[in-house]
Amino acid sequence: MTTNTPAILVVDDEAQIRRFVRAGFELQGFTIHDAETGAAAIRDATLRAHDLIILDIGLPDIDGAQVVERIRGWSDVPIIILSVRASEAEKVRLLELGADDYVVKPFGMAELLARAKAALRRRQRAATGEPVVHAGPLSVDLAARTVSLDGQRLSLTPKEYRLLQILAQHASNVVTHQHLLREVWGAAHIDDPHYLRIFVRKLRKKIEADPTQPKILVTELGVGYRLAQRPADNGPEPA
Amino acid sequence: MQRAWGRMWPEIRKILAALALVAAVSVIVFLLVRYLGVSRASVAFLLPVVVAAIRWGPAAAMAASIVGVVPMVFLLYEPIYHLQISDPQQIFDLALYILVAVVVSRLAAQLSAAHVRAEANLLRQAVVDSVSHELRTPLASILGSATVLEPAPPIAGDRRLAGLVQGIREEAERLDREIQMLLDASRVSIDRIEPKRELVDPADIINSAVARRRRQISGRSLELEIAEDLPFVFVDGAMIEQALIQIVDNAGKYSPPSSRIRIEAKADNGYVALAVTDQGAGFNAEEYRRASERFFRGSRHIGVSGSGLGLWIAKAFLVANNGRLIIASAGESRGTTVTVLFPVARHASANLAAVTAYNDD
Numbered sequence: 001m002t003t004n005t006p007a008i009l010v011v012d013d014e015a016q017i018r019r020f021v022r023a024g025f026e027l028q029g030f031t032i033h034d035a036e037t038g039a040a041a042i043r044d045a046t047l048r049a050h051d052l053i054i055l056d057i058g059l060p061d062i063d064g065a066q067v068v069e070r071i072r073g074w075s076d077v078p079i080i081i082l083s084v085r086a087s088e089a090e091k092v093r094l095l096e097l098g099a100d101d102y103v104v105k106p107f108g109m110a111e112l113l114a115r116a117k118a119a120l121r122r123r124q125r126a127a128t129g130e131p132v133v134h135a136g137p138l139s140v141d142l143a144a145r146t147v148s149l150d151g152q153r154l155s156l157t158p159k160e161y162r163l164l165q166i167l168a169q170h171a172s173n174v175v176t177h178q179h180l181l182r183e184v185w186g187a188a189h190i191d192d193p194h195y196l197r198i199f200v201r202k203l204r205k206k207i208e209a210d211p212t213q214p215k216i217l218v219t220e221l222g223v224g225y226r227l228a229q230r231p232a233d234n235g236p237e238p239a
Numbered sequence: 240m241q242r243a244w245g246r247m248w249p250e251i252r253k254i255l256a257a258l259a260l261v262a263a264v265s266v267i268v269f270l271l272v273r274y275l276g277v278s279r280a281s282v283a284f285l286l287p288v289v290v291a292a293i294r295w296g297p298a299a300a301m302a303a304s305i306v307g308v309v310p311m312v313f314l315l316y317e318p319i320y321h322l323q324i325s326d327p328q329q330i331f332d333l334a335l336y337i338l339v340a341v342v343v344s345r346l347a348a349q350l351s352a353a354h355v356r357a358e359a360n361l362l363r364q365a366v367v368d369s370v371s372h373e374l375r376t377p378l379a380s381i382l383g384s385a386t387v388l389e390p391a392p393p394i395a396g397d398r399r400l401a402g403l404v405q406g407i408r409e410e411a412e413r414l415d416r417e418i419q420m421l422l423d424a425s426r427v428s429i430d431r432i433e434p435k436r437e438l439v440d441p442a443d444i445i446n447s448a449v450a451r452r453r454r455q456i457s458g459r460s461l462e463l464e465i466a467e468d469l470p471f472v473f474v475d476g477a478m479i480e481q482a483l484i485q486i487v488d489n490a491g492k493y494s495p496p497s498s499r500i501r502i503e504a505k506a507d508n509g510y511v512a513l514a515v516t517d518q519g520a521g522f523n524a525e526e527y528r529r530a531s532e533r534f535f536r537g538s539r540h541i542g543v544s545g546s547g548l549g550l551w552i553a554k555a556f557l558v559a560n561n562g563r564l565i566i567a568s569a570g571e572s573r574g575t576t577v578t579v580l581f582p583v584a585r586h587a588s589a590n591l592a593a594v595t596a597y598n599d600d
Contacts (some may be wrong), residue, residue: 016380024387084375088477089435106379106415108386108408193438197471202442212442212465219443221476222435 006051007031008121012082013060014106021054024109025116038062042070045077047105052119054112056082056105057094072098078119082107092176097224101173102223110167118172118229133168135216136227138207139194140168148206159184160203163196167217167227176224200225255296257303260287265310274480277315281336284311288340292347300344304337311336360429367425374418382411416488423481424548434475434559438584441469441504441511444476448483448516456487457498459517466505470471473584480551482562485578486515489549493540493575494519509583516576522568530566539571 008020013036022032033048035041043102045053053071057064068079081094081102085146091102101115125133131143137150147154156164161183167175173200181190189195200219204211218228264287268280275283284307292300314320316329324330386407394400426432442465449463490500498518505512524532526537536547554564557579565578 014376014380016377017383020384020387022381024383027387027391058312084372104377106382106411109383110386110390194471197438197440201468210465213446213463219440219441219447221447221480223438 005029005031007033007048007050009041009044009050009053009114010034010072010195011036011054011059012056013037013058014056017056020109021112038067041067044181045071045075050077051123052116053077053079054082055079055099055114057090059085061118063096068097068099070131080112080115080119091223092178095174095176096178099174114230115119115173122170122173133171133227133229135168135171135227136218140164147207150214152193154206156203156206159199160206163199164207164227167225171227172229174220174224174226180224250298251301253291254302256301257287257291257295258306260290261303261307261310263287264307265314268310269314270316280315280513281332282309284336285339285343289343289347293351296351297344297348300340300347304344305342307340308333308337309373357492360431363425363429364431367422371418371422375415378411378414378418382408383402386409418483419481420552420593423552423556429551429569432478432555432559433582434478434556436473436475436560438471439476439479439512441465441472441581444474444479445481445502445504445513447476448480448487451480452487452491456491456500459491459494459498459500462499462501464503465500469504469511472507472581474510474562474581478556479560479562479579479581482556483485483513483515483579484554485549486579490517490575490577493517506583507580510580511583512578512580514576514578518574519572521571521573522566523571523574527568544550567597 008030010018010025010032011034012018015036016088018036022034025032033044033050035044038061041053041055041059043061045206055064055067059067064081064083068081071077071079079098079165080098081091081099082104082105083094083102084092095102100119103112103115124130129202133140133142139148141147142165145161145165147156147161162179166180166183177193177196178190180194181196184199185192187194200217201211204214204217207216208214216228218226220226264283268275268283272280279434287303287307309322311333312324312329313320316323317325324333342520385404388394388404389401389408396406396588435466443464445463449461453461487500487502494500494517500513500518501516503512503514503516520537520539522537526535526539530534530550532547532551535551549567550564557564561582562579565580566575570576
C-alpha cells in the first residue's frame with residue numbers, strides 16, 4: 001500500500017456496474033481505475049501498482065481464469081472475483097488459481113466493501129508484520145502461536161491450530177477446502193473432506209458460543225470456510 | 240376447404256415422396272431380380288420404409304410399407320407378373336414384411352421425436368440462460384446502485400427518500416429471487432439437475448439458508464434448534480440450501496407476521512431430518528394431495544404472490560440428492576411441518592472416531 005488512499009482496479013464489461021462500484025469505493029476514499037476487457041486489465045495492472053483488483057469473470061475477450069493466472073505471474077495483488085450464482089466449481093477453480101475471494105452478482109456494495117477491506121487488511125498486515133488477528137472474541141497470535149477467546153488462552157491440538165492459523169492468515173476471506181486440506185494434511189489428502197469436516201467441528205466447539213450456529217468460523221457451501229471478523233463478513237448478504 | 244388442403248399438403252407431399260421411392264425400388268428390383276434372387280429382392284422393399292420413416296415420418300413409412308406389398312407380389316411371387324398369392328408361405332412372408340416395416344417405422348419415429356425433444360431442450364436451456372443473463376445484468380446495476388445510495392447521508396437523512404431507495408433494493412432482491420426460481424424450474428423441467436455431491440455438515444446447510452433469508456422472514460421470529468454432532472450427509476450443499484430456502488420462504492409466506500417459524504435438525508434412525516414448522520395456513524386434504532405439483536396453488540391463497548413452483552423445485556432437488564420431502568399438517572390454519580430426510584453418509588460416521596484419533600498428534 002503506497003499511500004493512505006488505496007488504489008483499486010475494477011474490471012467489468014458493463015459500464016453501469018463499473019459506475020456504481022466506482023461511486024461506492026470513491027465515497028469511502030478509495031482511488032479507482034477501471035477497465036472493460038481482460039486485455040486492458042492485464043495491461044493496466046502492469047502499468048500501475050494497485051492495492052486490489054476486482055475482476056468480473058465473464059469478460060468478453062479473455063477467460064477470467066486466464067486473467068488471474070497472468071496477473072499472478074508477476075504480482076500478488078489481492079484479487080476479488082465477481083461471479084454469477086450456481087458456479088461453485090468455477091469459483092473454486094479461480095480461488096485455487098490465486099484469487100483471494102469472490103462476491104456473487106447481484107451484490108450489495110456493503111458486501112463488496114467488506115471483502116475488499118478484508119483483502120487490504122491482509123496485505124497491510126503482511127507489510128507491517130502485525131502478528132495478531134482478531135475475529136470477534138477470538139484472537140490468534142500468529143507469531144507466538146497462541147489463541148485466546150475473551151482473553152482466556154485456549155489449548156488447541158497442533159492440527160486444530162494449523163487449521164485456525166491458515167484461516168486467520170486469510171481472515172475475512174474465503175479459504176477453499178482443497179487449500180486447507182493441502183496445507184493441514186498434505187497433498188495426499190486433498191480428496192478427504194471428511195478430515196476437514198471433523199476438525200472444523202472440533203474447532204467450533206472450542207471457539208464458538210454455539211457450535212451449531214457458528215459466527216466466527218463460517219461455511220461457504222461448496223467452496224470453503226471463512227474466519228468472519230465482523231457481522232458483515234458473516235455469510236452472504238440476504239439476496 | 241382450401242386451408243385444410245394447405246395444411247395437409249406437406250404431409251401428402253411426404254407420402255408421395257415415399258411412394259415414388261417404392262416405385263424406384265420396384266424398377267430396380269424388376270431389372271435385377273434375376274441376379275439378386277427372390278429373398279434378397281424382398282428385403283430391398285424394406286429400404287423405402289426405413290428411408291421414409293427417418294426422413295418423412297411415420298405416415299409416409301406406413302404408406303411405403305403397405306404400397307410396397309403390391310410390387311412385391313407382382314414381381315417376386317409365383318406366378319410372376321400376377322397380383323396373386325398361391326402359397327401359404329408367401330402370406331407368412333408378407334405378414335413378416337409388414338410387421339418389420341411397422342416396427343421400423345415406429346422406431347424411426349420415436350428416434351426422430353427424441354431428437355426433436357433434445358434439440359428443443361437445448362434451445363430452451365439456451366434461451367433461459369440468455370434471458371437470465373440479460374435480466375440479471377441490469378438487475379445487478381440497479382441493486383448495486385441502490386446499496387451505494389442507501390447509506391449516503393443525503394438519502395439516509397431523509398426518511399421518505401430512504402424509504403424509496405430501500406424499496407428499490409428490496410424489489411430488486413425480489414426480482415432476483417424470481418429469476419433464480421425460473422432458472423431452477425427450467426433446470427428441473429428439462430431434467431438437467433446435476434448435483435455435485437460431497438460430504439456436508441447438515442448444520443452448515445441450514446445456517447447458510449437462514450443467513451440468506453434472515454431479512455425476508457424477519458417479521459416472524461425464527462427459532463433454530465440444531466442437534467450437536469449431526470452425522471454428515473452426502474449431497475450437493477448449495478442445491479439443498481436452495482431447496483430449504485424454498486421451504487422457508489413458503490413458511491414465511493403462508494403464516495401471520497408475528498408467528499414463529501422453527502427449524503429443527505436431528506439424527507433419526509439412519510437419517511438426518513431437517514424440519515421447518517410454521518404456525519400458518521396449513522393444508523386441507525385437497526391441498527395436501529396436490530402440494531408438490533407444478534404450478535399448484537391453494538385457492539385460499541389468491542392474495543399471496545407466488546408461482547406454485549417452490550415446493551415442486553424443492554422436491555426435485557431433494558430427490559436428486561437421495562433425499563425425501565414429507566409434508567405434515569393438522570389442517571387448515573393449523574400450521575405446517577415440512578420435513579426433509581437424508582440418509583446418513585455411511586463411511587463418515589463409521590470412521591469418525593478412528594480419524595480423530597489417528598490424525599491428531
